Amino acid sequence: MLRIEGLSKTYRTGDKALTDVSFEVPAGQVVGLIGPSGAGKSTLIRCINRLVEPSAGAVHLRDLNVTGLSRSALRQARRRIGMIFQEYALVERLTVMENVLSGRLGYVPFWRSFLRRYPGEDVAKAFQLLERVGLTEHADKRADALSGGQRQRVGIARALEQDPELLLVDEPTASLDPKTSRQIMRLILEICQERNLPAIINIHDGIRAQSFTQRIIGLQAGVVVFDGPPAELDDKVLTRIYGEEDWTAMRRGASEDDEEDAREREERLAGLV
Amino acid sequence: MPVSTLNGQPAWAHRTGKARLALWAGWLGLVALFVFCWEVMTENTIWDFVRDAPQQAADIGSRMVPPAWSYMDRLWWPLWDTLNIATLGTLMGIIIAIPVAFLAAQNTTPSYYIARPIALFIIVASRSINSLIWALLLVSIIGPGVMAGIVAIGLRSIGFVAKLLYEAIEEIEETQVEAVTATGASGAQVINYAIVPQILPAFAGISVFRWDINIRESTILGLVGAGGIGLQLQASLNVLAWSQVTMIFIVILATVVVSEWVSAKVRHAII
Numbered sequence: 001m002l003r004i005e006g007l008s009k010t011y012r013t014g015d016k017a018l019t020d021v022s023f024e025v026p027a028g029q030v031v032g033l034i035g036p037s038g039a040g041k042s043t044l045i046r047c048i049n050r051l052v053e054p055s056a057g058a059v060h061l062r063d064l065n066v067t068g069l070s071r072s073a074l075r076q077a078r079r080r081i082g083m084i085f086q087e088y089a090l091v092e093r094l095t096v097m098e099n100v101l102s103g104r105l106g107y108v109p110f111w112r113s114f115l116r117r118y119p120g121e122d123v124a125k126a127f128q129l130l131e132r133v134g135l136t137e138h139a140d141k142r143a144d145a146l147s148g149g150q151r152q153r154v155g156i157a158r159a160l161e162q163d164p165e166l167l168l169v170d171e172p173t174a175s176l177d178p179k180t181s182r183q184i185m186r187l188i189l190e191i192c193q194e195r196n197l198p199a200i201i202n203i204h205d206g207i208r209a210q211s212f213t214q215r216i217i218g219l220q221a222g223v224v225v226f227d228g229p230p231a232e233l234d235d236k237v238l239t240r241i242y243g244e245e246d247w248t249a250m251r252r253g254a255s256e257d258d259e260e261d262a263r264e265r266e267e268r269l270a271g272l273v
Numbered sequence: 274m275p276v277s278t279l280n281g282q283p284a285w286a287h288r289t290g291k292a293r294l295a296l297w298a299g300w301l302g303l304v305a306l307f308v309f310c311w312e313v314m315t316e317n318t319i320w321d322f323v324r325d326a327p328q329q330a331a332d333i334g335s336r337m338v339p340p341a342w343s344y345m346d347r348l349w350w351p352l353w354d355t356l357n358i359a360t361l362g363t364l365m366g367i368i369i370a371i372p373v374a375f376l377a378a379q380n381t382t383p384s385y386y387i388a389r390p391i392a393l394f395i396i397v398a399s400r401s402i403n404s405l406i407w408a409l410l411l412v413s414i415i416g417p418g419v420m421a422g423i424v425a426i427g428l429r430s431i432g433f434v435a436k437l438l439y440e441a442i443e444e445i446e447e448t449q450v451e452a453v454t455a456t457g458a459s460g461a462q463v464i465n466y467a468i469v470p471q472i473l474p475a476f477a478g479i480s481v482f483r484w485d486i487n488i489r490e491s492t493i494l495g496l497v498g499a500g501g502i503g504l505q506l507q508a509s510l511n512v513l514a515w516s517q518v519t520m521i522f523i524v525i526l527a528t529v530v531v532s533e534w535v536s537a538k539v540r541h542a543i544i
Contacts, residue, residue, distance in 0.1 A: 051451055079457030089452035093470040102466050106457020113462050155452075162456055 001027045001198050002048070002166055007057035009043050009222075012135045017043040021057070025166075028196040030189065032209035032230070035219035036242050041202040044219065045168040048200070049081045050074060061166065079106030082159030085190070086171040088151040090158075092144040096135060099143050099154050100126040122161070129157040133187065149180035155184025156188065167192065167199035174204075182261050185212060206238055207247075207254045297341055336515040344520045348505060352524060355501035358422035358494065359487040359532075365423065367432025367480055373431065374438035380450075381468065392435070399432030403491045408499040419500035426487050426494070434483055441475035442468065459495040477543040492525045 002025040009018040021147060025031055046052035048059050050066060059066040066077050075184045082103075090099050105113055112118060129263060130136050133153035138146060152172060159167060159208050164268045173181035189212055192199050203209045209216060210230040218226030218233075218241040226237050235247040276285050288296070297458060375381045376392035407425035415421050445468060453467040495503020509517040 049455055051455060075457045075459060077457075078455060081455070083452070083455040085448060085452055087448055089448040091453065091467055091470050093473065094466070098466075101452055102458070103456050105453065105459075105462045105466065110459065110461050110465075113458075113464055129349050158452075158456070 001025055001029075001062065002200075004048070004084060005058045005060070007044070007047055007059065008055050009040070009047055010055045016222055018047070018054075021199075021222075021224055023217060023224065023227060023265060025198050025200065028192075029196055029215060030072040030192050030199045030201065030213050032213035033200055033202045033219065034204065034206040034209050034215045034216060034241065037204060039219040039241075040222040041204075041219055042170055044145045044223075045083075045170055045200055045202060047082065048166075048168060049078050079162050080165045082162045082164030082167045084152070084155050084159050084167065084169045084172050086174045088148070088155045090143040090151055090154055092142070094143060095139070096130070096141055096143055096146070096154050100157045100161050103158040106162065107272070121225065126161055129160050130142055132160075132191070133157050148176050149184060152176065152184050153187070156184075156191065160191065164197065166196055169199055169201040171202050171204065175247075178257065179264070182257070182264075206233065206241060207250050208257075211254065211258060318362045333515060337519040338521060339516065341514070341516040342520065342521040345515045345524070348481070348502065348521065348524055351495070351500075351502040351505045352528065354419050354422075355491050355495075355503075356488070357526070358419055358426055358491040358499075358501050359484060362426025362491065363430055363480065363484040363487050365427030366483065367434055369432035370431045370438060371425070373435040374442060375464075377435060377439040378442035380445070380447070381464070392439075396432045396435045396439075399428055399430075400436065401432075402429070404429035404487075405493065405497060408494045409497045412498045417498035422491060422494045422499035422501055425499055426491055429490070430483050430487065434479055434487075437479045438472065438476060441472045441479075444472040474543055478540050481536040481539045485532050488532040489529055492528070 004024070005022050007018055008016075010016050021044060033044065035041050043052055047054040048066070049057075050069075054067060057067070061077060061080065064077060066074070069077055091102065092103075098116065101116075101118050101122060102113075104118060108122070111174060127136070127139070127229040130139055133156055135150060135153055135157070138150065143151060146154065155172075167188075169188060175182050176184060185208075188199070188201070191197065201209070201213065206216070206218070210233050213230060216226065216228065216230050216233050217224060218237065220241050225240055226233065238247050239245070275287060275289060276283060277289075278284065373392045376383070376388045377396060379385070379389070382389040382392070404425050407428050410419055411421040411425050415424070449471065450463060450467040451462050458466065483488050491501050491503075492505075493503045495501045495505065496507050498504070502525065506518065506521045509515075509521060
């Protein structure tokens with residue numbers, strides 16, 4: 001599905017962000033990309049849709065070599081890759097609906113997007129997605145009138161409006177409170193399952209990533225130092241990625257969070273009955 | 274260093290002794306310079322003229338009141354011209370300034386080494402020449418009248434609007450641009466969806482602010498023959514009709530007050 005070969009990125013300042021990164025993501029797999037701040041996680045997922053131009057290496061989306069594309073071909077490739085951002089990155093002064101519809105920009109001609117005359121099926125899809133993320137009644141509000149969690153839901157709907165074959169998710173919960181973070185994370189995972197959508201999720205908290213992804217890739221200073229199932233992510237590996245920490249205590253904190261999470265879910269179900 | 278040790282205790286002062294001394298010396302130098310400049314400035318002053326200035330002012334003042342209220346009948350048309358010069362001139366300036374601003378902003382310019390310097394030069398050239406001087410030039414090129422006034426105001430406005438607008442473009446949040454680009458949007462779509470919504474409030478504020486300035490500037494363009502109420506002002510000044518001059522002052526004052534009120538309202542509504 002996605003194949004990355006020998007990807008390297010050296011910024012003009014001389015900082016080496018990525019060194020010879022290679023891995024493959026099969027269809028339907030959710031990969032957690034973990035590592036400390038500055039390890040190159042954001043650079044890596046931005047190299048996949050070339051928001052950051054890689055210095056060397058290749059990115060293949062199915063049989064398409066993304067790194068070799070011309071400008072217009074790159075636009076067509078980008079619309080197949082949905083992206084969700086850390087600070088939501090919504091256009092604040094546009095409405096929720098306009099933000100979701102902007103996911104179709106790669107498909108519609110300029111005049112349609114300029115006059116906001118999107119094809120009927122695009123609008124219908126946007127309504128469906130807003131219902132899926134629970135924001136139907138907010139469609140007409142301006143994006144900056146929403147709370148953080150609601151904004152990220154709009155971000156998710158915008159990415160899905162593209163009909164993506166791959167989802168790139170950059171620290172989706174970094175600016176949210178713990179409870180909202182768990183809700184957003186659960187929503188992203190549910191959606192990936194529903195659509196059999198492969199995803200790469202950047203997350204700096206390795207222990208949290210362990211509990212919800214099928215595979216973990218650990219980055220340290222731009223180099224892949226771990227690639228395997230979450231169960232193999234033991235204290236030794238974590239220390240290699242992050243440096244020395246009291247992992248037992250961190251795990252205890254994470255499992256308490258999970259228990260709270262489970263309790264919340266039960267309460268919600270009880271409320272429904 | 275402001276932090277020092279005094280009797281074994283750490284002590285802090287806003288400035289060190291040396292810095293205080295330098296500051297005093299600086300102020301002393303400034304005062305000396307002012308005294309010197311005053312000497313040079315008043316060298317050619319004929320003090321007899323200055324001494325009877327109050328009487329002269331009182332004399333003109335007495336001739337200025339009461340204002341010639343009936344003169345108003347002949348001011349409506351020049352006033353209309355003045356408003357048109359300001360509004361159409363602003364419009365012309367804005368239309369030209371928008372592309373110039375996008376060429377000048379570092380994050381939207383198509384070429385950093387060719388288009389950007391040209392755009393910056395247009396901005397500087399337009400800003401460095403006062404609209405009165407533009408009007409003088411244009412009156413001799415396209416002849417006297419409202420047209421010269423409109424073009425003069427327009428040319429002067431390009432630089433002002435373009436400069437403030439390109440600064441607004443450079444201050445936008447790049448993540449929004451990144452997000453729209455990631456959907457596969459074209460360059461024009463990125464401008465339409467990610468940049469325009471972010472600069473729209475600034476753009477509206479700048480335009481209304483410039484219109485407000487242009488109302489004031491267009492009242493004097495008539496002095497050099499570029500149409501509007503200034504033409505009337507010059508005519509009245511030439512024949513020493515001081516009560517008519519007062520009337521014109523009142524009209525200008527009222528116009529400016531109204532335009533400030535309108536621009537404040539509009540800016541408030543948009544931002």
